[in-house]
Amino acid sequence: MATDIKDVAHAVDAASVMRLLPARPRLLALGEPTHGEDALLDLRNELFRQLVEQEGYRTIAIESDCMMGLVVDDHVTSATGSLDDAMARGFSHEWGVSAANRELVRWARAYNEGRPASERLRFAGVDGPLEITGAASPRQALTALHGYLAARVDAKLLPCTAxxxxxxxxxxxxxxxPAAMTDPARSVGQSAEAGRLRLLADDLVALLDTQTPHLVTADSPDAWDRARLYGRTATGLLRYHHWMADTSPARMTRLVGLRDQMMAHNLLALADRGPTLVHAHNSHLQREKSSVRMGGVRLEWWSAGALVNARLGQEYAFVATALGTIRHRGVGTPTPDTLEGLLYALPQDRCVIDAPRLAAALGDTRPAPRVSPWFGYAPLDPAHLASIDGMVFAKDIAQS
Incomplete structure (x- = not known):
């Protein structure tokens, strides 16, 4: 079978990726099957450089807190603060300690030096202010939205004071x-105060919308974009907290779905701004339903990629990353009957795979699903092959 698929493997570069697509997408999604491996982030960085230089991409977005990402964007675009500060305050999920993320931010800042605003690179986080252990207070987003409106519209139109x-x-x-994630009774999301805040947040977003003709001319496009981000984040967080207090069997399914909905809304806003490379876990970017087992229960939900694809069609492209080994995590050589095993037999250490052609070459026979011995790595589902535009395959991932 390895001989049959050699024709679908190409060098890992932007040109190879673009040849797989009918046109340049507004959102090019590069997924990864595990987090925290700088070898995969180095691949992402190199692809982004090539997309910038060859295809006119100007924004990179990663699976990190969208509000914290504004700190990195300010540093990259305007040299605000130091690189150390951007790494310390601009990333969630502890991504700021990554050497590859640091190199991405350093390179983007250096690229922007001396360039006009229209040509500068931008950085964005697309995740909500959420962690696996809980969610942030809506304070930052809600008060930032109120402050933006208070400075620009008639005070009588504001639904409340600061x-x-x-x-x-x-x-x-x-x-x-943190206890609220496992104990709904510990959540304040359905308190009287939280209910009132949801209504006020909705009114503030509505005011933002009704004042659009004035606001888009009264300030910079960036200020307007950020105000809309504040609105999306405030309403999304309050909705998330509401359902954290839910006691029904659908609670966790609803929460994971709401997280991806927040990511999708952020991605669609970035697509409006211009060609963007987004990097996140495969499960957040795939077109098929995502699933995970949590507490012995299987959860299924539509990923951010599936939601965005439903809106953008061919202007959304998904390139998954698959890998062979992560030996320092206990992930050894894949068995030959799996998709990763077939790709591992190829001579290249790194390659781009034409996924639709691979699916056609395999015909009705699909490889066996790979089972990971480590919870932090999710092998690619062979059943999803036909819905993927391409794959980046990395044979062996060395320890960072």
Whole structure:
């Protein structure tokens, strides 16, 4: 079978990826099957450089807190703060300690030096202010949206004062209690104060919309984009907290779906801005339903990629990453009957795979699903092959 698929393997570069697609997509999604491996992030960085230089891409977006990402964007575009500060305050999920992420930010800042604003690279986080252990307080996004509107519209149109918001929000640790993820009774998301905040957030977003003709001319496009980000994040977080307090069997399914919905809304906003490379886990970017086992229960939901694909069609492209070994994580050589095993037999250490042609070459026979011995790595589902535009295959992942 390895002989049959050699024709679908190409060098890992932007040109090879673009040849797989009917046209340059507004959103090019590069997935990864595991987090925290700089070898995969180095591949991402090199592809982004080539996409910038050859295809006119100007934004890179990663699976990190969308509000924290503004710190990195300010550094990259305007040299605000130091590189150390951008890495310390601009990433969630501890991504700021990654040498590859640091190199990405350093390179983007150097690229922008002396360039006009229209040609500068941009950075974005696309995840909500969420961690696996809980969610952030809506304070930052909600007060930033209120402050933006208070400075630009008639005060009589505001649904509340900043003091009212502060009183309803209360202490932030009420919102961030880690115990609320497993105990709905510990969540404040369905309290009277939270219910009132959801209505006020909705009113503030509605005011933002009704004042659009004035606001888009009264300030810079970046300020307008950020105000809409504040609105999406505030309403999304309040919705997420509401369902954290839910006690129904659908609670966790709803939460994982809401997280990807927030990611999808951020991705669609970036697509409006211009060609963007987005890098996140394969499960967030695939067109098929995503699934995970949590507490012995299988959860299924539509990923951000599936939601965006439904809106953008061919202007969304998904290139998954598959890998052979992560020996320092206990992931050894894949067996020959798996998809990764077939690709591991290829002579290249790194290659781009034409996934539709590979699916056609395999015909009705699909490789066996690979089973990972390590929870942090999710092998590619062979049943998804036909819905993937391409794959990047990395044979062996060395320890960072």
């Amino acid at each position: 003091t009212t918001l502060d009183r309803l929000l209360g202490a932030d640790d009420r919102w961030t209690d």
